[in-house]
Amino acid sequence: MLYNAYELQRTMMSGAAAWASVGAELLTNPALPVGYMGLGPVMASALDVFAHATAPRGKPDFGIEAVVVGDEEYPVTESIVRHRPFANLLRFEHAGLPADAPRLLIVAPMSGHYATLLRGTVARMLESSVVYITDWADAKLVPASEGRFDLDDYIDYLIDFLEFIGPDTHVLAVCQPSVPAYAAAAVMGKTRNPCRPVTLTMMGGPIDTREAPTSVNDVAMNQPLSWFEHNVVTSVPLTYPGAGRQVYPGFLQLAGFMAMNLGSHMMSHYGMFKHMVEGDGESAAATKAFYDEYRAVCDMTADFYLQTVEHVFQKHSLPKGEFVHRGEVIDLGAIRDTALLAVEGERDDISGIGQTRAALHLAPNLPAAKKKYYLAESVGHYGIFNGSKWRNRIAPVLEDWMRTHATLKRATNA
Numbered sequence: 001m002l003y004n005a006y007e008l009q010r011t012m013m014s015g016a017a018a019w020a021s022v023g024a025e026l027l028t029n030p031a032l033p034v035g036y037m038g039l040g041p042v043m044a045s046a047l048d049v050f051a052h053a054t055a056p057r058g059k060p061d062f063g064i065e066a067v068v069v070g071d072e073e074y075p076v077t078e079s080i081v082r083h084r085p086f087a088n089l090l091r092f093e094h095a096g097l098p099a100d101a102p103r104l105l106i107v108a109p110m111s112g113h114y115a116t117l118l119r120g121t122v123a124r125m126l127e128s129s130v131v132y133i134t135d136w137a138d139a140k141l142v143p144a145s146e147g148r149f150d151l152d153d154y155i156d157y158l159i160d161f162l163e164f165i166g167p168d169t170h171v172l173a174v175c176q177p178s179v180p181a182y183a184a185a186a187v188m189g190k191t192r193n194p195c196r197p198v199t200l201t202m203m204g205g206p207i208d209t210r211e212a213p214t215s216v217n218d219v220a221m222n223q224p225l226s227w228f229e230h231n232v233v234t235s236v237p238l239t240y241p242g243a244g245r246q247v248y249p250g251f252l253q254l255a256g257f258m259a260m261n262l263g264s265h266m267m268s269h270y271g272m273f274k275h276m277v278e279g280d281g282e283s284a285a286a287t288k289a290f291y292d293e294y295r296a297v298c299d300m301t302a303d304f305y306l307q308t309v310e311h312v313f314q315k316h317s318l319p320k321g322e323f324v325h326r327g328e329v330i331d332l333g334a335i336r337d338t339a340l341l342a343v344e345g346e347r348d349d350i351s352g353i354g355q356t357r358a359a360l361h362l363a364p365n366l367p368a369a370k371k372k373y374y375l376a377e378s379v380g381h382y383g384i385f386n387g388s389k390w391r392n393r394i395a396p397v398l399e400d401w402m403r404t405h406a407t408l409k410r411a412t413n414a
Contacts, residue, residue, distance in 0.1 A: 003234045060116040060296050064123050069096045082164050085146040088135040089161050092126050104129040104170045107177040110136045112250040112297050120386035124395045138298035139247045140240040150303035158184040163195045170402045171197040174385050178205020183330050190334035199405050201341040204351040204384045207359040208319040212352025220313035233302045248305035250297030335363045339370040339405040345379035
């Protein structure tokens with residue numbers, strides 16, 4: 001009933017958004033004088049904000065058409081190089097990259113948003129690397145006949161993608177996938193898989209949520225797992241290809257994130273309204289672009305979601321040495337040569353300071369020279385992987401880490 005009620009509400013709001021958009025266009029039509037006087041601009045701006053806030057959204061495009069390297073601009077090629085039921089592996093490259101450019105697999109979160117949330121991450125790293133990214137599917141669009149998808153499958157997908165890309169690949173895990181990416185590195189390290197990552201960078205990841213718990217961690221800890229199963233897991237309606245699949249809907253995840261900082265989101269929309277009244281279209285467009293991405297949400301399978309809540313946030317299975325993959329306990333001591341970089345934001349309100357850094361202490365057989373911690377001052381969760389501080393301060397640290405350890409590995413193998 002939960003999903004069906006949401007679909008009914010979404011349909012009604014879509015109609016209201018369409019009418020509001022029509023009203024805003026009429027009030028801003030140069031042929032109508034009402035748009036130039038009195039409350040005309042105010043009413044038009046209010047209708048436009050309402051239409052934008054309530055309009056339905058699908059999966060965004062990456063839309064990275066070109067990158068600038070030095071003084072040259074190069075067109076970017078985006079392609080699907082591997083297809084799996086629950087994810088596509090995308091590759092981004094351009095003609096300005098040298099033949100020996102590093103290959104970087106960016107592991108996008110499966111946490112209610114699409115991989116395009118990392119558009120800025122891809123664009124920046126594409127300046128120096130061939131970039132691959134996990135483009136996770138919206139679970140409601142995956143037919144139930146494709147079977148389940150859980151944490152074991154997530155780890156298997158990462159291993160499969162790394163084997164497809166080949167040896168000497170670097171991995172960047174942003175937020176939630178830090179845990180399965182870390183686990184995958186250990187699994188591949190134990191078997192001495194030649195395609196195990198050269199470096200693994202974890203940014204804002206919940207490796208050990210007992211360190212500096214945030215409100216997100218508190219929500220997961222304050223309720224038993226059965227509460228999540230009975231209150232936030234629902235079936236996909238018949239109108240979607242994944243009809244009948246049990247999912248954690250993206251709209252609930254979005255509602256939770258919006259509620260965490262409701263005041264800030266309200267002020268952002270009020271600011272957008274004022275910019276539009278004042279005729280500052282550029283500032284209003286920037287706010288719209290952010291929320292176009294932020295409100296574009298997708299569902300994740302109930303199996304994956306519940307296992308993440310249980311093992312990452314409630315039982316802390318990985319830092320306790322109790323995390324299991326395909327029936328076998330994961331040995332983090334098997335990570336012996338994958339260089340680890342942990343990046344945290346000083347103002348991160350989702351993954352507190354110390355949660356990602358814990359990964360460095362959990363790899364006892366990895367030399368200290370292959371471990372690095374970087375705290376980004378005055379940076380929140382989103383700013384770790386997007387924005388000017390990511391581009392100018394954090395990305396260079398990552399590039400230097402990749403370059404240093406790629407060189408060391410070549411020297412060792414020589």
